[in-house]
Each structure stands twice: as C-alpha cells, then as structure tokens.
Amino acid sequence: xxxxxxxxxxxxxxxxxxxxxxxxxxxxxxxxxxxxxxxxxxxxxxxxxxxxxxxxxxxxxxxxxxxxxxxxxxxxxxxxxxxxxxxxxxxxxxxxxxxxxxxxxxxxxxxxxxxxxxxxxxxxxxxxxxxxxxxxxxxxxxxxxxxxxxxxxxxxxxxxxxxxxxxxxxxxxxxxxxxxxxxxxxxxxxxxxxxxxxxxxxxxxxxxxxxxxxxxxxxxxxxxxxxxxxxxxxxxxxxxxxxxxx
Amino acid sequence: xxxxxxxxxxxxxxxxxxxxxxxxxxxxxxxxxxxxxxxxxxxxxxxxxxxxxxxxxxxxxxxxxxxxxxxxxxxxxxxxxxxxxxxxxxxxxxxxxxxxxxxxxxxxxxxxxxxxxxxxxxxxxxxxxxxxxxxxxxxxxxxxxxxxxxxxxxxxxxxxxxxxxxxxxxxxxxxxxxxxxxxxxxxxxxxxxxxxxxxxxxxxxxxxxxxxxxxxxxxxxxxxxxxxxxxxxxxxxxxxxxxxxx
Numbered sequence: 001x002x003x004x005x006x007x008x009x010x011x012x013x014x015x016x017x018x019x020x021x022x023x024x025x026x027x028x029x030x031x032x033x034x035x036x037x038x039x040x041x042x043x044x045x046x047x048x049x050x051x052x053x054x055x056x057x058x059x060x061x062x063x064x065x066x067x068x069x070x071x072x073x074x075x076x077x078x079x080x081x082x083x084x085x086x087x088x089x090x091x092x093x094x095x096x097x098x099x100x101x102x103x104x105x106x107x108x109x110x111x112x113x114x115x116x117x118x119x120x121x122x123x124x125x126x127x128x129x130x131x132x133x134x135x136x137x138x139x140x141x142x143x144x145x146x147x148x149x150x151x152x153x154x155x156x157x158x159x160x161x162x163x164x165x166x167x168x169x170x171x172x173x174x175x176x177x178x179x180x181x182x183x184x185x186x187x188x189x190x191x192x193x194x195x196x197x198x199x200x201x202x203x204x205x206x207x208x209x210x211x212x213x214x215x216x217x218x219x220x221x222x223x224x225x226x227x228x229x230x231x232x233x234x235x236x237x238x239x240x241x242x243x244x245x246x
Numbered sequence: 247x248x249x250x251x252x253x254x255x256x257x258x259x260x261x262x263x264x265x266x267x268x269x270x271x272x273x274x275x276x277x278x279x280x281x282x283x284x285x286x287x288x289x290x291x292x293x294x295x296x297x298x299x300x301x302x303x304x305x306x307x308x309x310x311x312x313x314x315x316x317x318x319x320x321x322x323x324x325x326x327x328x329x330x331x332x333x334x335x336x337x338x339x340x341x342x343x344x345x346x347x348x349x350x351x352x353x354x355x356x357x358x359x360x361x362x363x364x365x366x367x368x369x370x371x372x373x374x375x376x377x378x379x380x381x382x383x384x385x386x387x388x389x390x391x392x393x394x395x396x397x398x399x400x401x402x403x404x405x406x407x408x409x410x411x412x413x414x415x416x417x418x419x420x421x422x423x424x425x426x427x428x429x430x431x432x433x434x435x436x437x438x439x440x441x442x443x444x445x446x447x448x449x450x451x452x453x454x455x456x457x458x459x460x461x462x463x464x465x466x467x468x469x470x471x472x473x474x475x476x477x478x479x480x481x482x483x484x485x486x487x488x489x490x491x492x
Contacts, residue, residue: 011306024389024391025396027389028385028386028389028390028391028396029384029385029386029393030389031436046301051286051434054389055389060458078404082335085418087418087421088418088420089418089419089420089421089470089472089473090365090417090418091416091417091418092415092416092417093414094414094415095413096407096414096415097415099447102428115342134418136409137403138275138406138407138412139275139357139406140273140275140276140406143270143273143274143276143300143301143394144274145270145274145300146274147469150271150396150399151309153399153400154399154400157400157403159385160385160386161342161384173279190485191480194484195483196481197487198483198484198487199483199486199487200479200480200483210476211470214379214476217473217476220468221467221468222466222467224466226459227463228305230459230463231463233446233447234437234441235484237441237444237445237487238440238441238444238481238484240407240444240445241444241445241482241484241488242484242487244490245488
C-alpha cells in the first residue's frame with residue numbers, strides 16, 4: 001500500500017549517477033514515487049541502477065514520460081524547484097513551506113508533484129510556466145550551486161519534517177474540486193488555438209512570449225473544475241457569437 | 247571578518263571527493279570553518295581540491311588535527327552526528343534543534359563544533375563520548391544511509407534556516423504589480439457586458455448565478471495588472487474577430 005506522498009519528477013536528467021543518487025535521497029526520507037521526463041541517456045540506465053544500490057525499487061517503479069505536461073497530467077498542484085529568478089509571475093516558497101503546503105493538499109486528497117531540472121541549466125521557463133509555484137532553497141547567494149540529488153535530498157528532508165507533525169489545513173471547496181494539470185493544459189490549448197485563429201498573438205516576434213505568459217497565467221491560478229468550465233464556456237460562446245456574424 | 251558559526255569537524259574522512267563535497271555543502275549555506283581529524287589519504291589531497299571547485303578556500307583554511315580531542319580542544323559545546331543508537335547516555339537532537347541551540351550558544355560567545363564520522367562506519371563511540379549531544383537526522387529507518395557530504399549538507403541547511411531571516415513565501419512579479427479592486431471590477435464589467443451581448447448568460451433563470459460566479463472567479467484569482475491586460479485583450483480580440491465576420 002502506498003502512503004500518500006508527492007511525486008518527484010526529474011525533468012530531462014542527464015547523468016545516470018544523479019538519477020540513482022536522487023532515488024537514494026528520496027528513499028532516505030520515505031519517498032518512492034519517482035517520475036522522469038525524457039532522460040538524456042534513455043531508460044533503463046545501468047549507471048542509475050548501480051548508483052541507486054538499495055534504492056533500486058524506486059527506479060523500478062519510476063514512470064518515464066516524453067514531456068513535462070504528460071508527467072504531471074494527473075496532478076493537481078505542481079512545484080518547480082529552481083535557483084534563479086525567472087521573470088515569471090509566480091509564488092516562490094521555501095522547501096519548508098512547500099512541503100507544508102504539499103502535506104496539507106495531500107491530506108485533502110489532492111495530487112502533488114515537484115519538478116527537478118536537469119543538472120546543467122535547471123528547468124526551462126516552459127516547464128516552470130506549467131507549475132503552480134516555485135520552490136527555492138535558501139542557499140548562500142555567493143555560492144548557490146546545488147546538484148540534483150542534493151536538491152532532492154533537501155526537499156525530501158522537509159517532506160519528512162512536515163509529515164511527522166500532523167496539522168491538516170483545509171480549504172473549503174463549494175461542491176467542486178481543483179482542476180488537474182491536464183485540465184489546465186487543455187484550457188491553455190483551447191485558448192491558444194482560438195486566439196491564434198483570432199489573430200491575438202501579434203506581432204509575430206512577441207507571439208512566443210505572449211503564449212508562455214498566457215500558459216503561466218492559467219497555471220498560477222487556483223482554478224477549480226467549475227472555473228475551468230466557465231473559462232471554456234466563455235471562449236466557446238465568443239466563437240459562437242462570432243460565427244453567427246450578427 | 248568571520249561571522250560566528252560552528253566548526254564542522256570531519257573525523258578520519260576517507261575519500262578526498264567526499265571532503266571536497268563537504269566543503270561545497272558547507273559553503274552552500276555560508277559555512278567556512280572546516281576542521282579535519284587524521285584524513286586517511288593525508289593532506290593536502292588533490293581529489294578533495296578538484297571536487298571542491300568553487301569552495302577551495304574552505305579547504306585552504308581548514309585545520310588538520312591528529313585526534314578528535316585536539317580538534318575540539320577550544321570548543322565549548324560539541325555535537326556528534328550519527329545514525330545508529332550508541333548505547334551512550336546522551337541527549338539526541340534533530341539537526342533543527344541542534345542548530346537552534348548552536349545559534350543561541352554562539353550568540354552568547356560560546357564556541358560550537360559538529361563532528362561528522364568517516365564514510366564507512368561513522369563516528370566511533372570514543373569520539374561520541376567526547377561530545378555533549380548527538381545529532382540524528384530523522385531518516386527513513388528502513389533506508390537510513392546518508393553519505394558524509396549529505397549529512398554536512400542537511401546540517402548546514404538547518405544552520406542557515408536558524409540564522410538567516412528567510413521569508414517563507416514571496417511572489418515574484420515580473421515587471422508588474424497586482425491589479426487593484428477597481429481594475430478587477432472593470433474587468434468583470436467588460437466580460438459581463440460582452441458575454442451578455444454574446445448570449446452567454448443562458449438560460450435566463452440561471453443568469454444571475456452565472457454572473458456572480460464569474461465575478462467571484464476574477465476576484466479570487468491573484469491577478470496582476472499584466473494579467474488583466476491579457477484578459478481584456480483576449481475579449482477585445484474575440485469581438486474584433488467576430489466583427490470581421492470571416
């Protein structure tokens with residue numbers, strides 16, 4: 001039986017050794033729900049298995065996905081770990097606060113994921129735009145470099161610290177639940193498609209940035225399923241109105 | 247000028263790579279007072295220097311001592327990190343509590359050290375008997391193995407958490423600020439008017455409730471001015487598209 005816990009998603013990890021090290025760091029703190037997005041050297045990876053040693057079962061059970069969107073499709077709330085400022089409007093929380101929030105959400109039955117970026121450059125803004133909040137470890141600003149397994153270790157440590165004491169917070173939801181990542185993704189698709197047709201992404205040179213800001217807008221909002229229905233409905237209605245050509 | 251901080255003492259470390267990794271982990275959290283007791287491969291160690299990369303100055307300044315007793319001779323309070331129970335009567339504290347105590351003692355001018363054992367077997371009881379308290383990381387009892395640099399990392403992290411004012415949650419605003427209530431109100435008006443025209447609020451009997459839900463949606467979202475501009479722009483564009491009658 002699996003204890004409810006966040007999924008740790010390694011996005012485009014490079015070195016097998018670091019994947020194995022991340023598996024060990026997770027299991028050190030009782031976490032075993034690993035996912036990977038497009039590992040550079042393919043999967044399975046013998047170097048990851050060798051490094052994981054006693055934590056091999058975390059790797060055996062890990063899900064591998066081609067894109068970040070697919071890896072988080074069934075999740076309701078997504079944290080992205082990053083060291084740098086990204087110029088995206090988004091809450092930034094400490095690992096402590098993040099795992100406190102994760103514990104509370106998981107206690108309500110919500111599914112939580114934490115994204116970890118590749119070793120060299122970290123997560124791309126395109127991944128971060130799909131997350132609800134940013135987790136940033138409070139490191140020495142003059143020497144901030146943490147590797148992948150260390151970042152996983154500190155986050156796992158905070159998860160364990162937060163789950164020893166049990167004070168579940170509750171959010172009152174009026175006959176609905178929060179939208180999952182795939183619902184947000186589809187909402188983003190719907191708007192992007194229709195607005196593309198409508199000529200919204202203009203001028204061309206700004207189109208990519210406008211699209212990312214719009215994706216980021218949806219991901220950052222605490223949208224319920226009912227909200228998502230309303231937002232789809234608005235757009236469909238505008239299209240119908242246009243098509244009636246009154 | 248050195249900021250008052252605990253000394254981290256590596257007791258009989260084996261691999262140079264781990265000494266370098268420990269130096270990095272210390273500097274990640276602003277610590278630079280390293281000491282070593284009888285490093286297995288002598289000192290200086292080129293592998294330690296290579297691994298430390300940007301944290302080489304921590305190694306350059308490290309003191310090397312033949313015994314644990316000499317390494318801690320000038321200290322007033324000593325913590326010993328260990329995973330196993332040792333059958334010694336001694337307070338056992340979490341890293342969090344240990345660093346909270348260290349901060350308080352250092353503020354009073356007392357000198358504090360933390361002992362870290364060799365990779366394979368950890369500290370010997372003979373070392374631990376010289377310590378005032380044991381620090382034990384709350385790991386998964388079924389998979390407790392932490393390496394030297396990880397143990398240093400977690401302890402350093404707690405030191406920084408206890409000593410630096412850390413804001414648990416901020417919102418990064420990318421060149422914008424949150425929308426004011428009047429801007430949200432006007433956004434609500436804009437959508438309500440256009441959607442009224444477009445025949446969105448149907449059937450009549452549900453119109454009031456739909457309008458209220460839509461108002462509530464905008465108010466509940468942490469919208470920035472930039473978001474409000476995007477949302478006005480979306481609607482205006484849909485209207486223009488409709489009016490072009492393509």
